[in-house]
Amino acid sequence: MSYLPYVVAGWLFLVGLYGVVTSRNLIHLAVCLTVMQSSTYVLLLAIGYKHRSSAPIFYGIPAGSRVVDPVVQALTLTDIVVSVTVVALILSLALDVHDQAKTVDPEKIVEVSG
Amino acid sequence: MSSRARLAVFACAGAGLAALLLWGVAGLPAFGHYQGGYGNQLERRVLPERHTTNLVGAVVFDYRALDTLGEEFILFSAVLGVALLLRKNREQQIDEAPDDTVRSDAIRIVGLFLVAPAFLLGLWLVAFGYVTPGGGFQGGVVLAGALLLVYLTGSIHRYTAVTPRTAVEMGEAGGAGAFVVLGLVGLIAEAAYLQNFLGLGKQGTLESGGSIALLNWATAIEVTAAMLLLFKEFLEEYVVAAGR
Numbered sequence: 001m002s003y004l005p006y007v008v009a010g011w012l013f014l015v016g017l018y019g020v021v022t023s024r025n026l027i028h029l030a031v032c033l034t035v036m037q038s039s040t041y042v043l044l045l046a047i048g049y050k051h052r053s054s055a056p057i058f059y060g061i062p063a064g065s066r067v068v069d070p071v072v073q074a075l076t077l078t079d080i081v082v083s084v085t086v087v088a089l090i091l092s093l094a095l096d097v098h099d100q101a102k103t104v105d106p107e108k109i110v111e112v113s114g
Numbered sequence: 115m116s117s118r119a120r121l122a123v124f125a126c127a128g129a130g131l132a133a134l135l136l137w138g139v140a141g142l143p144a145f146g147h148y149q150g151g152y153g154n155q156l157e158r159r160v161l162p163e164r165h166t167t168n169l170v171g172a173v174v175f176d177y178r179a180l181d182t183l184g185e186e187f188i189l190f191s192a193v194l195g196v197a198l199l200l201r202k203n204r205e206q207q208i209d210e211a212p213d214d215t216v217r218s219d220a221i222r223i224v225g226l227f228l229v230a231p232a233f234l235l236g237l238w239l240v241a242f243g244y245v246t247p248g249g250g251f252q253g254g255v256v257l258a259g260a261l262l263l264v265y266l267t268g269s270i271h272r273y274t275a276v277t278p279r280t281a282v283e284m285g286e287a288g289g290a291g292a293f294v295v296l297g298l299v300g301l302i303a304e305a306a307y308l309q310n311f312l313g314l315g316k317q318g319t320l321e322s323g324g325s326i327a328l329l330n331w332a333t334a335i336e337v338t339a340a341m342l343l344l345f346k347e348f349l350e351e352y353v354v355a356a357g358r
Contacts, residue, residue, distance in 0.1 A: 002144035010135040014128055021124045022117070048153060051146035056157070056169035059246050059318060063161055069153030070160075070169035074178060077170065078185040081251045081337060085192040088344045092199040095351065107117075 171244035225267020254337025289336025
């Protein structure tokens, strides 16, 4: 069981990738991408976890306590905020595609004329 | 490519990737048996070196502030991209939006009681971001969420009234710019770009951590403005659709 979180991360990545590959809707595709990105959060936080440790905030706990790795937590927190804006960018691209091709199904966007 | 052929290709690639991932995972230290040197160093050094109780805050705004600068500009350019894409063929302005005031008294009263506490929570998360759990990124999102509640429980016109376009755009540019400038101050006053240049203060108080506080607020302004600008652009898109 001690490798379960890593396997969950890998599974999330593959499930998201399956969604991207088989997607018939650009909005669905954006959601699948966020699922793939979530796998990186699970992996990062799992790597930084230590048994019998607290959150990396020395407020209300004695100095010298064992805490989990703050670096991976910092990576995850900035990543979450940035991913929201990147999804917004993808969704606006989808809107643009819909304006030009009148569809959000990637299979039906045969040719985009400039 | 037919969807069946694509699935077959994915099955091969996916199986290969799964095998590689499993192989990689098998070489990792078991869950809970962390072996990272960097994290262990920070665990011992942050309190004496920076007087900052929130280690994550110290990493984001001090030890790895250069990475955060990069993240800020991903945020900045993503929002810029959204604005460029959505403003391209827009004829109508948000001021011409049809009146969509929420009619249900229940929802309006919920809004009345929620907006101020949510905004205060956001300010608190930012202000104490490097002392207790929180920070500019989290607080900024909560602040933007509090203002979006004005739209959800009021109307689109109320929302544009509390988030003037000039203020949001200036906050977006100013937040990112302030981070760059604060880095330069560190370069001039100390030795390196983004180096901490203020007194470290007393641990556990708002004066702790030196220039971490300033970078924290710059990030909060940047994130709040970025989120508000995203809402604004998509809301205007909705207005155009409603006008058709």
